[in-house]
Amino acid sequence: MRGKAGNRRECGRGLRVIAAFKLLKACSLIGLGVGALKLLHKDVAAIVEHWINVFQVDPHNHFIDLLLTKLSNLDDRRLKELSAGTFVYAAIFLVEGVGLALQRRWAEYLTIISTSSLLPIEIYELARRVSIGKSVALMINLAVVGYLIFELKRFPKHTPKRINDSEDLSTRRQNCKAAKDFAP
Numbered sequence: 001m002r003g004k005a006g007n008r009r010e011c012g013r014g015l016r017v018i019a020a021f022k023l024l025k026a027c028s029l030i031g032l033g034v035g036a037l038k039l040l041h042k043d044v045a046a047i048v049e050h051w052i053n054v055f056q057v058d059p060h061n062h063f064i065d066l067l068l069t070k071l072s073n074l075d076d077r078r079l080k081e082l083s084a085g086t087f088v089y090a091a092i093f094l095v096e097g098v099g100l101a102l103q104r105r106w107a108e109y110l111t112i113i114s115t116s117s118l119l120p121i122e123i124y125e126l127a128r129r130v131s132i133g134k135s136v137a138l139m140i141n142l143a144v145v146g147y148l149i150f151e152l153k154r155f156p157k158h159t160p161k162r163i164n165d166s167e168d169l170s171t172r173r174q175n176c177k178a179a180k181d182f183a184p
Contacts, residue, residue, distance in 0.1 A: 014147055015100050018111070021144075022097030029090035036083035044079075045072040108148045115141050 039047065045068050052059055092114060099107020119141060126134045 014151065015103055015108075018144055018147070019097045019100035022093045022100060022111070026090045026093035026097055029086045029093065033083040033086035033090065036079050036086065039074075040076050040079055044074050105152075108152055112145055112148050112152075115145050119145070 048068060048071050049059070052064060057064060096107055096111045096114065100111060119138070122134065122138045122141065126138055
């Protein structure tokens with residue numbers, strides 16, 4: 001017999017939201033890595049200039065000039081390194097996202113460790129130069145770590161019940177509904 005806490009854990013949306021966020025980041029990084037590989041043996045600055053003209057962006061903008069300067073220094077070796085790094089990072093996000101979607105406890109620990117390990121760098125970068133993007137990223141990562149720690153403390157020894165082959169989706173939905181009906 002399952003308790004109310006187990007049902008609430010099964011119906012929780014927080015882990016699913018974090019899992020979806022991690023999977024979205026993984027897909028974005030995979031796309032970025034593939035895009036970097038497609039730029040191999042090409043003039044990256046010329047391609048970016050083409051897209052600047054297509055989108056009618058002011059080519060004399062300070063940020064565009066900075067972007068073009070940085071991209072002109074990209075060679076094939078550096079593009080391969082960047083794509084390899086994005087694929088590794090995407091793999092980590094993919095493992096975290098799938099593990100959290102399946103409500104695996106190890107995924108919660110992995111996400112806490114991997115996200116927390118980058119917090120000092122984010123804080124340093126924010127202290128060096130404050131920006132809204134860096135602030136938002138830091139707040140999201142702090143919220144993710146805080147939520148996962150809260151979940152681990154709220155359900156200290158419970159692991160999510162696995163669905164047996166005999167238990168179908170409708171039974172699981174009924175259990176979730178029952179948990180909501182009995183919740184205070």
